[in-house]
Amino acid sequence: MSSSSTDPRLILLTPQDNCLIAAARLEAGTEVVIEGERITLAKTIDLGHKVARRALVRNEKVLRYGAVIGHVTEAVARGAHLHTHNLESDYLPTYTHDAGHAFVHH
Template structure:
């Protein structure tokens, strides 16, 4: 078990006790139900291997912790079990880049 209270799906990795995100240790399909600290959560989106998932609900502008260190902040309210990525997470240290339709890197800020 890798949680403070209750069972957490073994395919989710908690890197440090204070982290508010979990890491997917496998590809998790949209619509799949899993447990996070004893609460059943149905995934709205497919979450790829190595991607972050909200360990608990996060309020807009709340800092995201990974390995116990701040890696950025959420740009909107995020539900427990939601995918944390460039669509709702912004680095506080480095610009975030995404691919646009023309396959060019575009700053996400």
């Protein structure tokens, strides 16, 4: 089904993405449509937070703007909130907070 059958409060940033972005705060119990399927939200989704576009299996990569932003740590149902409780970042830090202490100040 096309993304036009998805609730307008959920934004698909790029066609490759498997998450949607909440364009409004959506309270738990709110019914939304994701690609033609009616889903009742189990948790409140805050503005700007991610929602699973489809069911995801444990360790599956999550794509936003077509880029991997992390992986899910458990199986996730379509319409589930994607956040720190079930999404782990795959970003590697490029610096440490102690890096600034390597410089000697005179």
